Amino acid sequence: MYNVHFVFLLSCRVFVLMLKSYPMSPSCQNHSSFSVLAFVTLAMLFLPVAMASPPLAPPSPPSVGAGxxxxxxxxxxxxxxxxxxxxxxxxxxxxxxxxxxxxxxxxxxxxxxxxxxxxxxxxxxxxxxxxxxxxxxxxxxxxxxxxxxxxxxxxxxxxxxxxxxxxxxxxxxxxxxxxxxxxxxxxxxxxxxxxxxxxxxxxxxxxxxxxxxxxxxxxxxxxxxxxxxxxxxxxxxxxxxxxxxxxxxxxxxxxxxxxxxxxxxxxxxxxxxxxxxxxxxxxxxxxxxxxxxxxxxxxxxxxxxxxxRLYTGGAVISTVPVWKGKSDTLEVGVKDDLYITVPARRQESAIRADMQVNALITAPITEGKVYGKIRVLLDDELLLERPVIALQSVPEGGMWKKAFDSIRLYFH
Structure with a gap:
């Protein structure tokens, strides 16, 4: 999410630099009122952005007469x-x-x-x-x-x-x-x-x-x-x-x-x-x-x-490298549909998903085995965490493939 105050100040600075580089008549150069007026005009243009309030949190829930x-x-x-x-x-x-x-x-x-x-x-x-x-x-x-x-x-x-x-x-x-x-x-x-x-x-x-x-x-x-x-x-x-x-x-x-x-x-x-x-x-x-x-x-x-719904269960979220397998890559995702519930009308940019997958994945690989996790955050607050699984099985590669990958891993 953009910082509106930063955007406002940066835009003003760029505009002033443009003014300084723009050729003006001597009469204009002798008067600072032009620059002041330009700055105020720009400030008024960006004022709605600069004063934009962050999304309001939901109000307190209703009072309920029950134990x-x-x-x-x-x-x-x-x-x-x-x-x-x-x-x-x-x-x-x-x-x-x-x-x-x-x-x-x-x-x-x-x-x-x-x-x-x-x-x-x-x-x-x-x-x-x-x-x-x-x-x-x-x-x-x-x-x-x-x-x-x-x-x-x-x-x-x-x-x-x-x-x-x-x-x-x-x-x-x-x-x-x-x-x-x-x-x-x-x-x-x-x-x-x-x-x-x-x-x-x-x-x-x-x-x-x-x-x-x-x-x-x-x-x-x-x-x-x-x-x-x-x-x-x-x-x-x-x-x-x-x-x-x-x-x-x-x-x-x-x-x-x-x-x-x-x-x-x-x-x-x-x-x-x-x-x-x-x-x-x-x-x-x-x-x-x-x-x-x-x-x-x-x-x-x-x-x-x-x-x-952020992700569909069984759908590919990412493809990651595999060592010593018949395939060099593995498709990973989540087992079930992944949903989040957030306050209404929140900006999508406030929602972030971070996926962490094991750094070294070697065959054999069984479909459904966990190889990492995905974390969903709202304004840096953790909403949920789910395991990331293999969406396919990858058997071991042949003798030469395993030997070759062992050498590669030595220098990895």
């Missing part, structure tokens, strides 16, 4: 707003996000079909809390139970699905914890599929955001169930409890929750102008307050931030 909350960008993973994000709290029906994740995994693997019928046990039928109004000993398709769990937040549907997949809800909870560990939910533990209170059933706002991102990323088609506003079963029309689906057209999920211990909770996802944001609100005091809190956070994020 904990978080606003995260889906693509970059940047946390834009947070409070008590790692505090252990009961998740209530946000639990059903993981129940959905496990069921979606079974569907994707082909172990389950949407039309497959599930026997409703007495335990499922008797489960307290929100209900899908299932009848004991009836058979209900998986797709209907999924709608009952996601749209209506039915505990009966959640237990029925858990029992069908794992034989028992407690065994299903083990599967939930396996997925939680794999996804990096380090402060979460599940003991049931519904979110009914238990001292050993807990999570954090950050973990719920990570889980929300995983749902969207890993099951983009099945995730669309979270945008359904209503559905009908047993002649009973049931409505989604996520009020933002009606109030904000950018919102397309994800899940509400409430118990006395957890308060009112909401994970909301929204997409607008190429950005996707997730807000997590924990322990609000009413449906209205959790809805307004989530809406305020999302508006703030879309208004004052923007996300850019």
């Amino acid at each position: 904990g909350y978080l606003l995260m960008d889906y693509y970059s993973g940047s946390v834009l707003v947070d409070k008590n994000t790692d505090k252990r709290v009961p998740p209530a029906s946000l639990t059903k996000m993981m129940t959905s994740y496990v069921v979606f995994s079974e569907l994707k693997a082909g172990n389950l079909t949407p039309e497959e019928e599930v026997l409703i046990s007495e335990k499922a039928w008797r489960t307290p809390g929100s209900r899908t109004f299932l009848e004991v000993n009836t058979h209900v398709p998986v797709e209907i139970l999924l709608k009952g769990m996601i749209v209506q937040s039915g505990n009966d549907a959640s237990v029925a699905l858990a029992e069908h997949i794992a034989g028992d809800e407690a065994v299903f909870a083990q599967r939930m914890n396996q997925e939680a560990k794999r996804l990096g939910l380090t402060r979460t533990n599940f003991v049931n599929a519904t979110g009914l209170p238990d001292d050993n059933h807990y999570t954090t706002a950050r973990d719920m955001a990570i889980l929300g991102i995983a749902l969207i990323r890993d099951f983009p088609e099945l995730y669309k169930l979270h945008a359904i506003k209503s559905y009908e079963y047993n002649n009973i029309k049931q409505f989604n409890r996520n009020k933002l689906l009606w109030r904000d057209e950018s919102v397309d999920g994800i899940k509400t929750g409430h118990t006395e211990a957890a308060g009112y909770c909401l994970v909301a996802a929204a997409r607008k102008d190429g950005m996707r944001l997730l807000s997590v609100v924990m322990d609000a005091d009413s449906v209205k307050s959790r809805t307004e809190a989530a809406r305020s956070l999302l508006r703030y994020g879309f208004r004052f931030f923007e996300t850019h």
Whole structure:
């Protein structure tokens, strides 16, 4: 980024030198007023540049009435707003996000079909809390139970699905914890599929955001169930409890929750102008307050931030030399798309990427192996750091190639 004060002073100096070299009449040479006037005129021309203010930082985030909350960008993973994000709290029906994740995994693997019928046990039928109004000993398709769990937040549907997949809800909870560990939910533990209170059933706002991102990323088609506003079963029309689906057209999920211990909770996802944001609100005091809190956070994020893709995963960023290999060069890049989230309307010149690759790379080389790192900075502040990997494998060269490169390396 140019230093505007430096540009201004340098330009003035050049202009004065030009004046001195320009032939003037004796009368002009005897008067300094011409030079002064020229300098003042030039100063006025550059004054807007010299006085240009640096980009303003985003204003403070909105005041949110909740025990904990978080606003995260889906693509970059940047946390834009947070409070008590790692505090252990009961998740209530946000639990059903993981129940959905496990069921979606079974569907994707082909172990389950949407039309497959599930026997409703007495335990499922008797489960307290929100209900899908299932009848004991009836058979209900998986797709209907999924709608009952996601749209209506039915505990009966959640237990029925858990029992069908794992034989028992407690065994299903083990599967939930396996997925939680794999996804990096380090402060979460599940003991049931519904979110009914238990001292050993807990999570954090950050973990719920990570889980929300995983749902969207890993099951983009099945995730669309979270945008359904209503559905009908047993002649009973049931409505989604996520009020933002009606109030904000950018919102397309994800899940509400409430118990006395957890308060009112909401994970909301929204997409607008190429950005996707997730807000997590924990322990609000009413449906209205959790809805307004989530809406305020999302508006703030879309208004004052923007996300850019700097590099495409698997695309060549640079080509570097290789020693003792069948090829003399290696293409390197990043494994996944690399995004950054920055304050809106920041100049691109303020963003800088520095790539550092190992000075000496010798074959054999395995595709995907790390050979350096790339650092992305905003005004010299480190935003993120990612490994740089080999985008191809390079086998060892022949005996003569290795011998020749050994001699070259000796003098390198």
